[in-house]
Amino acid sequence: MAGALTVDIVGPDRILWSGTAERVIAPSVEGEIGLLANHEPILSLLRSGTVRVRGESGDWSEFPIKSGFVSFDHNIVNIVAEPADTHED
Numbered sequence: 001m002a003g004a005l006t007v008d009i010v011g012p013d014r015i016l017w018s019g020t021a022e023r024v025i026a027p028s029v030e031g032e033i034g035l036l037a038n039h040e041p042i043l044s045l046l047r048s049g050t051v052r053v054r055g056e057s058g059d060w061s062e063f064p065i066k067s068g069f070v071s072f073d074h075n076i077v078n079i080v081a082e083p084a085d086t087h088e089d
Contacts, residue, residue, distance in 0.1 A: 003036070003037025003038060003075065004020045004021070004022070004037060004056060004075070005020065005021045005022070005023070005024060005035065005036075005037055005075050005076070005077050006019075006020060006075060006076045006077070007019060007020070007021045007024055007053060007076075007077045007079075008077070008078050008079070009051060009053070009063060009079040009081065010078075010079070010080055010081075011080075011081060011082065011083045012082065016063050016081070016083065017053060017061055017063065019055065020055070020056050021053045021054055021055050021056065021077075022036075022054045022055065022056055022058075023035060023036050023053075023054045024051070024052070024053050024054075024070075024077050024079075025051070025052040025053075026044075026046055026049075026051045026052075026070050026079065027046055027047050027048070027049025027050065027051070027065070028044040028045065028046055028047065028070070029044070029045045029046065029047045030044065032049075033070075035070075035072050035077055037075050038075065039072055041072060041073040041074075042070070042071070042072045042073075043069065043070070043071045043072075044069065044070050045067070045068075045069050046065060046067060046068040046069055046070055046079070046081060047067065048065065048066050048067065048084065049064075049065065050062050050063065050064050050065070051063045051065055051079060051081065063081070063083065064083065064084035065081040065082060065083055065084055066081075066082040066083070066084050067081065067082050068080050068081030068082055069081075
């Protein structure tokens with residue numbers, strides 16, 4: 001593994017995921033972005049889609065979102081997002 005990322009994904013009322021990960025993939029408004037250790041700093045708006053996190057164990061976690069933003073610097077990923085409603089009427 002290239003290195004570890006410290007990741008926090010938060011919604012308006014709760015922490016969706018927090019921990020150490022190998023990579024994060026997020027749906028930015030300019031296209032899907034993948035973040036690995038030592039990526040250059042970034043700040044980007046997120047569009048509707050799925051944030052995916054690959055933990056150090058290799059397991060993937062997925063979080064459907066409506067919108068949000070991602071910031072990355074010094075191997076720290078912060079995502080603030082509005083979770084998508086996963087219940088269809």
